[in-house]
Amino acid sequence: MVRFVNHLAVGFAAVKEVTGNMLGDKKVTVVFVLGGPGSGKGTQCANIVEHFGFTHLSAGDLLRAEIKSGSENGTMIESMIKEGKIVPSEVTIKLLQEAIITSANDKFLIDGFPRNKENRAAFENVTNISPAFVLFFDCSEEEMEKRLLGRNQGRVDDNIETIRKRFKVFIESSLPVIEYYNGKAKVKKIDAAKPIPEVFEDVKAIFAPYAPNAA
Numbered sequence: 106m107v108r109f110v111n112h113l114a115v116g117f118a119a120v121k122e123v124t125g126n127m128l129g130d131k132k133v134t135v136v137f138v139l140g141g142p143g144s145g146k147g148t149q150c151a152n153i154v155e156h157f158g159f160t161h162l163s164a165g166d167l168l169r170a171e172i173k174s175g176s177e178n179g180t181m182i183e184s185m186i187k188e189g190k191i192v193p194s195e196v197t198i199k200l201l202q203e204a205i206i207t208s209a210n211d212k213f214l215i216d217g218f219p220r221n222k223e224n225r226a227a228f229e230n231v232t233n234i235s236p237a238f239v240l241f242f243d244c245s246e247e248e249m250e251k252r253l254l255g256r257n258q259g260r261v262d263d264n265i266e267t268i269r270k271r272f273k274v275f276i277e278s279s280l281p282v283i284e285y286y287n288g289k290a291k292v293k294k295i296d297a298a299k300p301i302p303e304v305f306e307d308v309k310a311i312f313a314p315y316a317p318n319a320a
């Protein structure tokens with residue numbers, strides 16, 4: 106697991122030598138945004154960006170951009186996404202790492218990551234970053250399925266066959282990550298079955314300390 110640390114860790118070498126979430130002399134705040142497929146992570150991240158000045162890094166979006174870029178990993182990533190499978194951590198972490206390092210911002214929403222134990226442990230090892238907290242969007246499969254089938258964004262994984270596989274991966278691999286952080290009292294759970302504005306009211310209460318004028 107630590108094999109890929111060396112070439113990935115270049116930008117974070119200084120981070121590990123300093124403490125906690127320091128990047129050079131910049132303190133990095135990371136919030137992991139987790140929840141089942143279609144629970145509304147991307148929708149609410151857009152609202153948080155607008156009101157609280159975070160940068161939104163969606164692991165899924167970064168992987169889809171990698172496919173489009175014609176990268177050597179593109180074919181592998183595309184087939185994993187079509188199957189609802191989790192792409193090897195080294196690929197996803199490299200994309201997240203690049204995005205964090207090249208951003209002028211110091212506050213990040215990392216959406217859809219970590220998706221399994223391997224994602225979580227590898228990210229900790231490579232970056233030495235622990236999340237400030239984990240925002241968990243809790244929603245029934247019935248509601249998420251309805252939303253995904255109505256999303257209409259041309260995603261190759263928004264079909265009933267892949268959706269069922271993604272639900273299985275969520276329960277078997279991603280929920281244990283949420284339980285891990287819950288054991289560390291880091292999870293802030295949101296009832297994501299409510300309408301979008303009501304969900305955002307609950308999200309806003311959690312992000313109040315990050316408001317531009319908050320003390």
Ligand SMILES: Nc1ncnc2c1ncn2[C@@H]1O[C@H](COP(=O)(O)OP(=O)(O)OP(=O)(O)O)[C@@H](O)[C@H]1O
Pocket residue numbers: 140141142143144145146147148149165217252253255256257297298299300301304
């Ligand atoms: N609270 C809500 N009520 C009804 N529809 C919603 C709600 N939140 C999001 N949606 C809609 O559901 C669909 C999925 O939302 P979104 O893309 O934000 O989910 P996601 O958690 O990012 O999913 P994925 O994990 O597949 O990327 C979108 O069409 C969005 O407009």
Ligand SMILES: Nc1ccn([C@@H]2O[C@H](COP(=O)(O)O)[C@@H](O)[C@H]2O)c(=O)n1
Pocket residue numbers: 142163164165166168185186187189190191192193197216217218219220224262271
């Ligand atoms: N940490 C991750 C995140 C995503 N994937 C792959 O991308 C697909 C879509 O992700 P969304 O968050 O946009 O729903 C997902 O089903 C995985 O195939 C990943 O491998 N690792």
Ligand SMILES: [Mg+2]
Pocket residue numbers: 146147163165217
């Ligand atoms: Mg999304």
